[in-house]
Amino acid sequence: MRISVVGCGYLGAVHAASMAELGHEVVGVDVDRSRTAALNAARAPFFEPGFEELLASALASGRLRFSTDIADARDAVVHFVCVGTPQKRGEYAADLRYVEAAVESLLEVLDPGDLVVGKSTVPVGTAARLADIVSGKVPGAMLAWNPEFLREGFAVQDTLHPDRLVYGLPNSADADTARARLDEVYAAIVAAGTPQVVTDYATAEMVKTAANSFLATKISFINAMAELCEATGADVKLLADAIGYDDRIGRKFLNAGLGFGGGCLPKDIRAFMARAGELGADQALTFLREVDNINMRRRIRMVELAREVCDGSLLGKRVAVLGAAFKPDSDDIRDSPALNVAAQLQLQGAVVRVTDPAAIDNSRRLWPQLDYADTPEEAAERADAVLVSTEWTQYRELDPVAFGRVVKQKRVLDGRNALDRDAWETAGWTYRALGRRA
Numbered sequence: 001m002r003i004s005v006v007g008c009g010y011l012g013a014v015h016a017a018s019m020a021e022l023g024h025e026v027v028g029v030d031v032d033r034s035r036t037a038a039l040n041a042a043r044a045p046f047f048e049p050g051f052e053e054l055l056a057s058a059l060a061s062g063r064l065r066f067s068t069d070i071a072d073a074r075d076a077v078v079h080f081v082c083v084g085t086p087q088k089r090g091e092y093a094a095d096l097r098y099v100e101a102a103v104e105s106l107l108e109v110l111d112p113g114d115l116v117v118g119k120s121t122v123p124v125g126t127a128a129r130l131a132d133i134v135s136g137k138v139p140g141a142m143l144a145w146n147p148e149f150l151r152e153g154f155a156v157q158d159t160l161h162p163d164r165l166v167y168g169l170p171n172s173a174d175a176d177t178a179r180a181r182l183d184e185v186y187a188a189i190v191a192a193g194t195p196q197v198v199t200d201y202a203t204a205e206m207v208k209t210a211a212n213s214f215l216a217t218k219i220s221f222i223n224a225m226a227e228l229c230e231a232t233g234a235d236v237k238l239l240a241d242a243i244g245y246d247d248r249i250g251r252k253f254l255n256a257g258l259g260f261g262g263g264c265l266p267k268d269i270r271a272f273m274a275r276a277g278e279l280g281a282d283q284a285l286t287f288l289r290e291v292d293n294i295n296m297r298r299r300i301r302m303v304e305l306a307r308e309v310c311d312g313s314l315l316g317k318r319v320a321v322l323g324a325a326f327k328p329d330s331d332d333i334r335d336s337p338a339l340n341v342a343a344q345l346q347l348q349g350a351v352v353r354v355t356d357p358a359a360i361d362n363s364r365r366l367w368p369q370l371d372y373a374d375t376p377e378e379a380a381e382r383a384d385a386v387l388v389s390t391e392w393t394q395y396r397e398l399d400p401v402a403f404g405r406v407v408k409q410k411r412v413l414d415g416r417n418a419l420d421r422d423a424w425e426t427a428g429w430t431y432r433a434l435g436r437r438a
């Protein structure tokens with residue numbers, strides 16, 4: 001099948017390569033020429049394990065190419081919309097200008113019978129509005145909403161082996177045609193027995209924002225427990241293990257620490273609240289404001305903990321920050337708790353050096369005021385304290401004995417509850433973590 005994918009960021013680029021891998025003829029379209037050039041040269045414009053291999057194999061098959069010209073999407077019969085929906089500046093609401101521009105540009109190339117498939121995360125109600133625009137301009141063209149649940153760091157696996165397929169279909173005779181077309185696109189995934197949820201636009205849109213809100217709530221729940229653990233001397237890690245054995249609760253997403261960041265959870269819960277307000281249902285989601293607050297408080301608490309461990313003052317203290325990305329196996333620094341805390345430490349007078357295996361270039365561009373180092377050893381040279389802010393494997397596996405020779409003071413702040421506390425304490429380190437006793 002001939003497919004176009006509009007928007008070649010994390011979502012679109014991985015989706016385009018994955019669709020080619022599934023046997024389709026795919027063109028990825030993006031307005032950024034340097035991005036399409038890199039992709040055509042089999043270079044990933046972002047860090048994503050397994051993506052460059054997938055990209056190379058899809059390009060070599062001859063079934064994948066990238067272009068800046070929407071006219072190249074003319075032959076496609078299914079058009080995926082994979083552009084970003086960032087938070088509006090100074091507001092909670094999502095900025096839909098890229099989705100609207102993508103659909104607008106597709107109107108030039110759509111033929112009757114073509115299917116536009118939205119994958120971007122949008123406020124509920126968007127799909128119905130866009131469907132009217134599509135069928136109003138190109139009678140016979142259809143729209144479906146098919147949210148994406150991929151996690152950065154696992155994007156390839158999550159795209160080729162999703163845990164469910166959600167189809168939001170039009171409330172018309174087109175629904176069967178649209179469904180059959182999507183089943184054909186995802187034939188291999190459907191054949192693998194992947195659960196399908198076939199529904200209306202509004203439910204499909206809400207599945208995505210509800211899922212991310214639930215995940216954010218789960219993280220903030222355990223971080224709220226961490227606050228209580230700090231007040232009582234209890235241990236949040238053991239608490240999470242113990243409640244997580246109950247499979248109604250589950251241990252996943254109960255890792256207390258610096259909380260959630262990235263380009264999805266923070267902006268999605270805010271956009272969801274904004275949309276609920278527009279719909280007159282804001283009370284239903286006021287708890288998400290608290291979820292957001294708990295999350296942001298963790299960053300402030302970490303700065304306090306750093307001050308405590310540095311004998312009450314950060315002024316002139318050297319602090320090494322290990323990790324800039326919002327999570328490991330990613331170079332994404334959008335709303336990264338790590339960089340936010342690093343900047344706060346610096347504002348309080350600390351001499352901060354940040355390192356990260358993948359996100360330093362992005363960090364330098366966005367946070368030029370911070371100092372960077374290539375390795376943890378370089379970052380921690382003569383440090384008064386070390387903060388592990390992103391749980392990269394290479395930081396989890398640091399040898400506390402050897403690393404102890406680099407620093408001035410053996411004080412470690414485990415911002416992600418990721419280190420082997422016993423090993424670090426045995427090596428003579430003062431170990432502090434959020435939600436755990438001193």
Ligand code: UGA
Nearest residue numbers: 148149150151152219253254255259260261262264326327
């Ligand atoms: C998230 C969702 O997990 C995906 O299902 C969704 O498709 C994606 O957003 C999206 O909307 O596109 P992602 O942003 O890649 O994926 O990252 P997560 O793995 O969800 O982590 C988000 C943040 O929560 C990270 O900063 C992570 O460090 C933090 N986190 C996660 C915790 O603090 N504790 C945990 O137990 C788990």
